Amino acid sequence: MNPNLTLVAQFIEFSLFIWFTARYIWPWLMRKIEERQKLIADGLAEAERGRSSLADAQKQTEVLLRDARARAQEIVVSAEKSASQRVEESKAQAKAEGERLVAAAKAQIEQEVQSAKQQLREQVATLAVSGAEKILRREVDAKSHADMLNQLKAQL
Amino acid sequence: MAAEHLTPSEYIGHHLTFFEKSIGDGGFWTLNLDTIIVSGILGFVSLGFFWWIAKSATSGVPSKRQAFAEICFDFIDGQVKGIFHGDRNKFVAPLAFTVGVWVLLMNAMDFLPVDWMSKVLPEHGFRIVPTADVNTTFALALTVWALMIGFAVKEKGVGGFIHELFCAPFGSNPLLWPLNFLFNLIEYISKPLSHSLRLFGNMYAGEIIFLLLWMMAAVGLVGSFFAIIFSFGWAIFHVLIVALQAYIFMMLTVVYIQMAHESH
Numbered sequence: 001m002n003p004n005l006t007l008v009a010q011f012i013e014f015s016l017f018i019w020f021t022a023r024y025i026w027p028w029l030m031r032k033i034e035e036r037q038k039l040i041a042d043g044l045a046e047a048e049r050g051r052s053s054l055a056d057a058q059k060q061t062e063v064l065l066r067d068a069r070a071r072a073q074e075i076v077v078s079a080e081k082s083a084s085q086r087v088e089e090s091k092a093q094a095k096a097e098g099e100r101l102v103a104a105a106k107a108q109i110e111q112e113v114q115s116a117k118q119q120l121r122e123q124v125a126t127l128a129v130s131g132a133e134k135i136l137r138r139e140v141d142a143k144s145h146a147d148m149l150n151q152l153k154a155q156l
Numbered sequence: 157m158a159a160e161h162l163t164p165s166e167y168i169g170h171h172l173t174f175f176e177k178s179i180g181d182g183g184f185w186t187l188n189l190d191t192i193i194v195s196g197i198l199g200f201v202s203l204g205f206f207w208w209i210a211k212s213a214t215s216g217v218p219s220k221r222q223a224f225a226e227i228c229f230d231f232i233d234g235q236v237k238g239i240f241h242g243d244r245n246k247f248v249a250p251l252a253f254t255v256g257v258w259v260l261l262m263n264a265m266d267f268l269p270v271d272w273m274s275k276v277l278p279e280h281g282f283r284i285v286p287t288a289d290v291n292t293t294f295a296l297a298l299t300v301w302a303l304m305i306g307f308a309v310k311e312k313g314v315g316g317f318i319h320e321l322f323c324a325p326f327g328s329n330p331l332l333w334p335l336n337f338l339f340n341l342i343e344y345i346s347k348p349l350s351h352s353l354r355l356f357g358n359m360y361a362g363e364i365i366f367l368l369l370w371m372m373a374a375v376g377l378v379g380s381f382f383a384i385i386f387s388f389g390w391a392i393f394h395v396l397i398v399a400l401q402a403y404i405f406m407m408l409t410v411v412y413i414q415m416a417h418e419s420h
Contacts, residue, residue, distance in 0.1 A: 003291055005179070006188040010195065010286075010295030017199045017258060018299075022250035025203060028210035029229050030245055035215030 121156045125149055164374075168367050171270050173281025174289065188289055195286035198261040203254070232256050235407060240414045248413055251303070255296070255409050259355070260402035262286040266362050266394060271370070287401075288359040290352070297352035300409045304347070308416040320419065351408055358401045362394050 129149060162170065175190040209225040218226060236249045265285045273282040286292045309317045321340050322333045369390060372383040 002183060003294060004184050004186040004188070006186070006191055006289065006291035007295050007298075009187060009192045010292045011299055013192070013196055013199060014254075014258075014296055014299050017203055018251050018254045020203055020207070021254040022247055025206045025210045026229075026245065026250035026253060029206075029213060029225060032210075032213040032215045033226060033229065036218075039215060 121153055124156065125153050128152070164371050167371060167374075168364070170274065170281060171363075171367055172283065175277070175280050175282045188283075188291060190282045190284065191286045191289040191292055194265060194284055195258070195262055195292060198265070198286070199258050202257050202261050206257070228257070229253070232406070236410050239407070239410045240417075242417055248410060251413070252406050252410050255300075256402060256406040259287060259296070259405050260399065262292070263355075263359055263398040263402050266359060266366070266398060267391065269370075270363070270367065283363075285359055285363055287355055288363050290356050293352035293356040294348070296355075296405070297348040300351065300412055301344075301348040304412045304416040305344075307413055311417050312419055316419065347412060351405070351412070355401050355405050358397055362390075362397060365390055366394075 129145075174188040177187045177189050179185050179187060206225055206228075209222055213222050213225075232253050233244075233249055236244050236252045240248050242248070262285065266288070268284055270284065273284055276282070283289065305317075308320075312320065322328075322336050324336060325339065326332045326336050366387060369383050369387045372386070373380040
């Protein structure tokens with residue numbers, strides 16, 4: 001318990017140590033720790049932002065998906081409609097074509113009947129002429145009786 | 157053990173002798189080399205360690221070493237934050253850090269067996285606990301005291317400081333001035349005294365108790381056995397005292413400086 005010059009020496013040591021800590025230790029550690037705190041806070045904020053934007057994206061995706069599904073439905077419906085329409089059309093076309101074919105065939109048949117009738121007329125006239133020739137052998141002249149034969153043909 | 161050739165009071169006296177170096181006439185012009193050297197080494201090593209960490213500290217993922225420094229840092233910062241309300245990073249927190257680390261280590265020198273040093277330096281006394289030297293604790297307490305007054309003057313101006321000496325705590329009635337001044341005088345004297353003597357007394361007493369316990373070892377094997385048991389018990393208890401006294405010293409330092417900032 002006898003204070004002596006050591007007091008002064010210890011005072012100097014203490015002052016130097018305080019100065020050293022205040023100058024070289026405390027601010028450096030403080031700066032690094034605060035930097036890290038900021039880093040962590042930023043990271044957390046970033047994560048929070050990321051999470052919310054993910055939720056947004058999910059919501060958007062759902063909307064897009066719903067739209068896409070509705071559109072697909074629409075396309076299917078319209079495709080079905082147009083397909084059945086085309087079937088109807090081709091059916092109608094086929095029917096018309098068939099009718100046309102039938103009509104053409106009928107017309108041809110008609111024409112052939114007509115020409116057959118014509119030939120028959122010709123032959124009947126020839127037959128009649130040759131029959132009459134055979135009957136009248138001498139006096140019948142085909143030329144002089146042509147008018148009369150034509151009249152006969154028209155009557156047939 | 158050396159004590160076999162000494163009386164108990166000689167043994168204790170030997171361990172309570174400083175390694176003194178006289179540099180002038182009169183008792184005051186003496187340096188306690190043991191105190192100065194041990195405290196200096198402890199300060200250099202501990203603060204150098206923290207400086208070394210702070211120098212290479214990263215704001216990314218810290219190493220375990222840095223994490224240790226940051227735990228110490230954060231503990232002291234938290235304590236100071238709870239007491240001191242100004243800008244603590246400029247001075248007060250580093251001050252608390254210095255006091256806390258340094259005093260803790262100086263107190264912790266009590267764990268080294270005192271007889272080791274008397275083996276190394278048998279003809280000298282060597283007291284390895286700097287805080288069991290009243291010079292150290294007085295130096296610390298008086299530095300804090302000077303800082304306290306300095307901060308009070310800086311905060312309130314010289315006029316404000318003197319005004320507070322006479323007008324606080326009882327009131328500014330001129331009749332109360334002597335009473336206020338007496339009150340403040342006692343406070344300003346008792347603060348450094350209690351601050352320093354609390355630490356000194358605890359460390360000194362701890363040292364004495366160790367010495368007394370180890371003296372039991374002088375009476376033979378049974379005495380040694382009990383000396384070991386009791387010293388072990390006291391050492392465990394002393395761990396608490398060492399840490400607690402360093403903590404109290406640090407906290408009082410901050411409290412005193414905070415009080416200097418408060419105006420009445």
